[in-house]
Amino acid sequence: MTETYIITPDYNGVNFLEKYFSSLFSQTYQEFKIIFVDNSQTSESFDFINKNYPSRLSNQIIYIKNPENYGFAKATNIGIKKAMDDPECKYVVCLNNDIYAESTFLEELIKCAKKNYKTGSVQSKMIWGQYPELIDSVGIEYSKNGLGFNRGAYEPVEIYNLEEEILGCCAGACLYKRTALEDIEYNKEYFDENFFAYYEDIDIALRLQFAGWKSIYCPTSIVYHYRGGTGGTFSSFNVYYSGRNYTYTFLKNMPGTTFLKNLHLVIFAELAQILINILRKKPVILKAKFDAYRNFFKMMEKRKNIKKINKKIESLFVLKWRPKSSDSIKSL
Incomplete structure (x- = not known):
């Protein structure tokens, strides 16, 4: 039985997996399993995992191969449902495959989640991997004109060092409590699968807020995000x-x-x-x-x-x- 599950959708992301896995297996908190949901049409990601981490397959890495590219929302839901098969699961961590996490990333996320029972989600400090002097995201902002933004994007990495309440989390690197996800589940979905990709984390952030769940930014939980690694930045x-x-x-x-x-x-x-x-x-x-x-x-x-x-x-x-x-x- 495991308390924390990391959900990572993959789409042709094999070039990022060495850093991704090495950072996770170097965490100060090791009581977790990874559910790796592969949307790729090749076997490259599985071959990498099987070659480098054969003893962890089915033990700490649960590999799921989708027959086609289901997109971020559905692939993540598949991972969440698998995690929730374990009654001991309390925390679901969404993590992109093009992420490198500092060693206390998970430990700090979970500490923050435990502080307040009404905290439904916790955001890591995401630093832009290619330009580590800049922030990638420290949460989500939603504008009255309907536009969604990555809070803090392109601002200096030295700022945003206070733990604080935010609207919601960027799903590239964040934690959701199981109880919060179950509370806003609709039609057996957590992330809205009609979205496929993009804005799905804003949608779930708004629904969690509507349901009365708080979202907290945790500046001591740090990852590096290699922006556009598998999806491109403008296509x-x-x-x-x-x-x-x-x-x-x-x-x-x-x-x-x-x-x-x-x-x-x-x-x-x-x-x-x-x-x-x-x-x-x-x-x-x-x-x-x-x-x-x-x-x-x-x-x-x-x-x-x-x-x-x-x-x-x-x-x-x-x-x-x-x-x-x-x-x-x-x-x-």
Whole structure:
């Protein structure tokens, strides 16, 4: 029986696995198992694990091979469900495959999670691997115009050193309590599988807040994220899913009063995404928006089933159009 499970979806990420596994097996806290959910169409990641960690396979590494690329949301759900088969599981740690973790990463996350029973998620300090003088993410920000941001992205690594409450976690490196995930589960899903990839962590952050769960930033839990390692930073894939899921998120989650007060900002943000991506020669943004509104009623049905205990969630929203670098905005 194991208390902590690390869930890592993989898609052609074999080049990152040496650093990923070596950092995890050097942790000061070792009472964990890794559920490695492989979306790749090759066997390279499995071959690497089998060659380098044969004694840990089925013991500390649970390998799951998907028949096709299910995307981040569904692959992570598969891992979560497997973890929850163990009644001793208390903590689910989401961790990207292009991560290198400092040795106290897990120990500090769990310490923080234990401080308050209403803490539903805990965010690590994510440093940009390629440029370690800069922050990658210290949580999620959600703007009144519907745009989602990585909090602290591209700011100096020396700052954000205080433990504090945040809106929610970037799922690249964070912990969710089992009880919190079970509380917001809908239709046997934790992350919304309609999102496939991008904004799914903003969606789950909002749902946890609505349900009354707090999210805490833990600055002593540190990882290095090699941004764009397996998904790219600007591609048609990125543009499509970011653009579509931006719309899904505000349709599904934005409080009605917030939406009405800021309708002009939301419309402007929608139009700006289309214009910017057309200028970038990414016409796939048009399909993204078409598909988003084509699923309007599906999002409305999900909206009705969100548990809404926290009536003051709008107080956690910001008004922001871009971070220090436009590359870290999740919808443009």
